[in-house]
Amino acid sequence: MGQPAGREGRRDVTNVEAAAGRDGVERVSAAAEQLGFTSKADVLAKSQEFWNPGKTQFWVGTGVDLVIDRREGYFIYDMSGKRLVDVHLNGGTYNLGHRNAEVVRAVTAAMQHFDIGNHHFPSMARTALAEALVQTGPAGMSKVIYGSGGGEAIDIALKTARHTTQKRKIVSIVKAYHGHTGLAVATGDERFSELFLSDRPEEFGHVPFNDLDAMEAALRGRDVAAVIMETIPATYGFPLPDPGYLEGAKTLCERYDALYIADEVQTGLMRTGELWAVSKHGITPDILVSGKGISGGMYPIAAVLVSERCAGWLTEDGFGHISTFGGAELGCIAGLKSLEICTRPETRSMVHYISGFMGDGLREIQDTYPDWFVGVRQNGVVMGLEFDHPQGAMYVMRRLYEGGVWAIFSTLDPRVLQYKPGILLSAELCEELLMRTETAIGLARDDAARDGWRAGARTASPSAPAAVAAMPSAALPSAAMPVARQVPVRTGVRR
Numbered sequence: 001m002g003q004p005a006g007r008e009g010r011r012d013v014t015n016v017e018a019a020a021g022r023d024g025v026e027r028v029s030a031a032a033e034q035l036g037f038t039s040k041a042d043v044l045a046k047s048q049e050f051w052n053p054g055k056t057q058f059w060v061g062t063g064v065d066l067v068i069d070r071r072e073g074y075f076i077y078d079m080s081g082k083r084l085v086d087v088h089l090n091g092g093t094y095n096l097g098h099r100n101a102e103v104v105r106a107v108t109a110a111m112q113h114f115d116i117g118n119h120h121f122p123s124m125a126r127t128a129l130a131e132a133l134v135q136t137g138p139a140g141m142s143k144v145i146y147g148s149g150g151g152e153a154i155d156i157a158l159k160t161a162r163h164t165t166q167k168r169k170i171v172s173i174v175k176a177y178h179g180h181t182g183l184a185v186a187t188g189d190e191r192f193s194e195l196f197l198s199d200r201p202e203e204f205g206h207v208p209f210n211d212l213d214a215m216e217a218a219l220r221g222r223d224v225a226a227v228i229m230e231t232i233p234a235t236y237g238f239p240l241p242d243p244g245y246l247e248g249a250k251t252l253c254e255r256y257d258a259l260y261i262a263d264e265v266q267t268g269l270m271r272t273g274e275l276w277a278v279s280k281h282g283i284t285p286d287i288l289v290s291g292k293g294i295s296g297g298m299y300p301i302a303a304v305l306v307s308e309r310c311a312g313w314l315t316e317d318g319f320g321h322i323s324t325f326g327g328a329e330l331g332c333i334a335g336l337k338s339l340e341i342c343t344r345p346e347t348r349s350m351v352h353y354i355s356g357f358m359g360d361g362l363r364e365i366q367d368t369y370p371d372w373f374v375g376v377r378q379n380g381v382v383m384g385l386e387f388d389h390p391q392g393a394m395y396v397m398r399r400l401y402e403g404g405v406w407a408i409f410s411t412l413d414p415r416v417l418q419y420k421p422g423i424l425l426s427a428e429l430c431e432e433l434l435m436r437t438e439t440a441i442g443l444a445r446d447d448a449a450r451d452g453w454r455a456g457a458r459t460a461s462p463s464a465p466a467a468v469a470a471m472p473s474a475a476l477p478s479a480a481m482p483v484a485r486q487v488p489v490r491t492g493v494r495r
C-alpha cells in the first residue's frame, strides 16, 4: 500500500466501480486509490501481512475472495465489480440496507452539530434514544445502558444481573453466541473461550437448547444470577425454540430467582415481524440487549434495556460501567432513525410480505431437492436453510457467491446456511434472490454428490462441537470453485 492520496487528490468514492478494463488492466475504485491500493490482490496480500492472516487465508482458501468495495441498499460489490445481493447483512447490521438513505441523512446532519460526545455527562442524543427504546421496548423496561458493540452490551447485561442478584453464575445454551468480550465469550462455545483462557466452567454453565429438564437442573441450586438466551440462536444456525421452551425457561428463572436476559442482537428490530422477537413468546425479560442493526449500519452502538429491579447500580454508582464510545452521540442519532424506521407500520407489513414470499419460495425449492435441502427454519426474515451434509451450507454458500448472492454458513453448525433477507427488500429483489438461490442449491447438490455425498445417507447432526471447530478451511473440496490456497486454518467468521 502506498501513501494515502492527499486531500486535494481525493474524489467522490460513491459511484466508482472497480473493474478490469477492456485492456485487461484492473481498475480500482476511487476509494481503493485513495487508500493507496493498486489491485484486489494488493489488498489481500496486505490484509494477510498487516491485518488478519487467519481470516484472510480462510476466505481465499474457501473460494470467497470478497473484498467489499461499493455498497448500496441490499447490494454489495466486490473490488472486481461483481455485484452480490447481501443476505448475510452482518447478522442484521444492514437490516435496513447498506447506507440506508434516511440513516445517512440523519447521521450526516448530526455531524454538523454532534460528535461522539462526552460519556460522563447527560446528553440530548443519549437521553432521546434511551427514552425511545424504553417506550418501544417490552413492558417493564425502565433504563438504558449503552455499549459500543454487542459483546460489550452483553457484558453490561451480565454485570447488571450479578449486581442485581448478588450471584455469580450465568447459564447459557450449548452453542450460544453472545460475543467475544470478557464475560460474553465465556457464555459461548469453548472454541473461542479456551483460545484466550477465558472459559470459566465454575461460573458459566451451558445447557442443551430446547431441554427444560437440563435448564431446571442448572437453576435448582438457586445460585444462578441469570439465564442468557438468544431468542433464536443465530450462530448455531437458527434452530427454532420448541413451543413453550422459552416460556418454560422464563418460568424456571422466576421459580429459582434467576434473571432472564434476552439477547436480541440478531432477532430484534422487526426481523421476526415484531420489534423484539421475545415479545412473540409473551415473555417480559428482565434485561434485553440490542446491537448490530440499531446502528443503522452507519455508526456503532449497542444498548441494554433493564427493568427497574435491575437498574439499581445506576443510582448506587452511575460510573459503574464506563465506556468512552458506548452511547456515542452519532450512534444514538443512527439508532433513533433506525428504530423509527423499524417501528413504522409499513415496515411491519413489508416484513410480513417478505417473510411469506420468501418462505413459500424456499419451500418450493425444497420440494425440488428434498433429499438435499432438508429444512427451512424461519421466523419472519430470520432464516436458516438446512442441508443434508455436515458442511452443506459451505457448498451452497460458494455457489451462491458465484451466482451473485452473499449468505454465510453457521459457524457452529455448518449444515445450516444463515439466510437473512433485509426487512425493506423489494418484491423484484425477492424474486431475483429466490431464482439465484434455487440455481445455487441445485449446483451445490451436484458438487456434494461429486465429493461423495449420497442422497438418503443422512449424516448425523454435527452438534458435536469438535467436528466443526477442528475443520480446516480446505476440508471442502469443490469442483465448482477452485480452492485458491489450501491452508489449515479453522472455520469461523462472525456473521
Ligand SMILES: Cc1ncc(COP(=O)(O)O)c(C=O)c1O
Binding pocket: 091, 149, 150, 151, 152, 154, 177, 178, 179, 180, 230, 234, 235, 263, 264, 265, 266, 291, 292, 494, 495
Ligand atoms: C446474538 C449475538 N449476540 C451478541 C453478539 C456480539 O455482538 P458484537 O459482534 O457487536 O460484539 C453477536 C454478534 O454476532 C450476536 O450474534
